[in-house]
Each structure stands twice: as C-alpha cells, then as structure tokens.
Amino acid sequence: MWLIDSSIGRKVVMSVTGAALILFLTFHMAMNCVALISGEAYNVICEFLGANWYALVGTAGLAVLMVLHFVFAFWLTIQNRKARGNVRYAVSERPKSVEWASQNMLVLGIIVFVGLLVHFANFWSKMQLQEIIHGTNFVAGQNGPTDGAFLIQYTFSQWYYVVVYTVWLAALWFHLSHGFWSMFQTVGWSGSKWQRRWQVIGNIYVTLVILGFLSVVYFYFFKSLC
Amino acid sequence: MEKNISFKLKIWRQRGPKEKGQFKVYEMKDIPTDTSFLEMLDILNEQLINAGEEPVVFDHDCREGICGMCSLYINGHPHGPATGATTCQLYMRRFKDGETITVEPWRSAGFPVIRDLMVDRRAYDKIMQAGGYVSINTGGVPDANAIPISKEKADLAMDAASCIGCGACVAACKNGSAMLFVSAKVSQLALLPQGQVEAARRAKAMLSKMDELGFGNCTNTRACEAECPKCISISNIARLNREFIAAKLSD
C-alpha cells in the first residue's frame, strides 16, 4: 500500500489528516466565539452536539485522524533521524529561508498533544464523557453535562490555565505556520508562485483561528477579574 | 583586494568507512585571499606530505562548478557560506583572519564516508539507473522544431537539468532526504513531451529506489533549496509529489 510503504505516501497521510484537523479547528473556533456573545447560546450548541450519534461519530473520526497523524509523526521522525546517520555535524547553521517551526514539528506536535490532554481533562471528561457513561462527575456549580459556558468561565478564571492554554495555542500556531503550506506542497498542489501564496494565506488563516481561540480565553479571564 | 590571512582548519579525519573518525586542527599561515578553497586544501596537503603525514582525502574534479564532484560541509553549510556556488567556486576572501574553519564530510546514512572528507555518492547513480532516462525508441532524428515546446516549459526543464548531483541537498536536509535531487531529475524529463511517455513509471521507480537506499522523508524545511549550488527550487518537489500521487492513483 503506497500510503504506507512510500515516503511520499506517508507524507500524504500526514497532509490529509492535518488538513482534516485544521478544518475541525476552524469549526471549533467558530463555535467557541459564540461564547463571546452569549453563554446560553453556547450551551445550546453543546446540547445540540452532546453525546448524540453524529457527535460521537465525529469524535471517533477525529480520534482516528489524531492517532494516524501522531503515529505517522513518530514513524517519519524516527526514519528521518536514521537517514541522517549516526554522526551529527559539529557546526551547522540554519539558512535564513528555513523556518524554525519546520525543523521542530515533532516537538511542537508533542506540546500540542500534551495541551490536548489538559483540554480533555478540563472539558471533555466533564461533558461528553459524563453523558456517555451517565456519570455525574461534574465541577461544583456545573449544571449538567452540556453546561460548557460554565466550564469556560470556571477554567479561565484560574490564571494558570490561561498560561497553559496560551502556550498550547502558541505551539499550535507555530506547528500550523509551517504545516499549512506544507500540506499543499506535500500533495503537489503548489509551485513557485503558489508556495509563496499558500505561505501568506496560511499565516493569515492560522493567525485568525488562533486569535479566535485566544479571545475566548482572555475574555473570560478578564471577566473573572472584574 | 588581495591580502594574506592566517586561520585554523578543523578537519574531519577518518581512515576508512568502518573506522572511528575525529577532528584534527591544522594551522594555515599567510594564505592569499585569492586562493580558492580547494587550492588552499592542496597547499595543506603539500605541507602534510612534506612533513611525512597522510594528506586529507577530498573529492574534486572540474573545479569550475559543473561536474558535481566537490562536496565539503564548511562552517555549517554544504559548499560553504557562498550561495549558488560549489566548494570549488569558493575563495578564501570569504573568511576572516584568525578564524577557525570547520570542514566536515556530507553526513547522511545514504552517503557513507569512504575516507576523511570523501563520501560514497553512488546511491545517486543507482537512483538514476532506476529511471532517470528516456528509453523509448524515438525513431529517426526529427526536425528540431517539429515538437513545439513553450518557452516557459523549456526554461523550467533547463532549470531542473542544471542539477549537478553533488548531494548538497541531502547534506543540508535534517532528514537526509534526496527529494530535491530526485525531483529535479524527474522534472527535467516530465516537463518535456519526450519524457512524458514514461513519466509515471519513472516517478515511481526513482522514488522507490530513493526510499530503498535509506534516504529520509521530505518535511518541506527548504534547507535543500537554500543550500543548492544550482538554486534548484522546491517547486520541483511539488511536481514530483504530483507525478507520483497521480501515478499511484491511476494504478
């Protein structure tokens, strides 16, 4: 199967799973921004999704994408380190046109993954998980498994979560500042003109998505201060 | 303007492929800045031979930037600090008096060290043998203008064909990937009607040879393009990806 046993095929898996994850992030960010306007409206979306069959299918799909992206990331990185050989250069300089992020995708990905675990503990385990197992392990004050607005308010009134989420989103920004144009290059939808264009489009797109997420974090943080 | 400089050379010495290597430092005195880097190494080797020591082994041939034989990872860059130039086109005026110049061989599992600064680059020949040619019977020689080719295509094919196969892309790549080389060799033919007949087979054969020989996966860092002495663009890699994916999808 060429997606597994050729180098370009393995990269196509990274590219397609990455693209699907970016689409999901875009949806998630748009949904979060509703919480800037009204907590009640946000909870309506939470109820709509909840643990309904389509939300569960979506979650399972995302889990598969994440696992594939994660496993291939380690697989590719191990192969690449082996291809580099055992002896490292004594002196090595990064040319100006090489982005820092492009050479540190695995490290950035690992930070993103750890952030994801924190995020699951903060939200998913108190919401969809409780609904699936019919549990009641809620945070004091949380009004049922679909009270997302309360959890946002609760989480981001604690300053250390604000720090953790900021670092997490910054790592994601760096990952995607390279990943965005790279995924087009990988599937061959690029050239000398489009490479530059994708890079610019990617920087704008990714910055907007990350700012969308950050705005909710800081909106609720500052709200908790007043 | 010519002047003389003195500097330290920190050079990788390794007696054979299986032996352990290490750096050795040599003092170079009063070298004119108009000396080319390889001439400077010749001067060093003369000194070593006169002192009864083993000369430093390094690859070189045409010394005018077209054969692709010279290599050397100098101060953290394949072919040294100059851009768009090979080591043989590098002059000592690029360096400062009193500097330490570190010279290493290409480091990649695909290019094992033979001795000192010389590496085995036959892997590239094997990739070429896997499909980097046109083998269809073209019949008699057609008139030069019988097959129209647009100026744009001709230019792109010529740009790709300027690859000299030196291996700087692999040396520069943190993944030891040969994608820039393979993509240039695929592109120079895929862009022209003569090469299109076998394009799908070629892309598959050359890529699987590259994978088989232990080169890494491309992660689009662009280090290859930045260090390539012929400034081959990564748009060739996008073309190779396109050719390869299309070939696999139509299998």
Ligand code: HEM
């Ligand atoms: C929401 C989460 C994530 C998104 C949206 C995402 C997106 C992307 C995209 C678009 C690419 C470019 C693919 C290409 O070059 O063709 C990429 C590459 C990469 N990702 Fe992620 N990623 C995410 C999480 C992770 C995680 C958790 C890890 C690892 C632990 C990871 C590791 C990598 C690595 C190592 C690469 C470079 C692979 C290569 O170029 O060969 N990513 N990612």
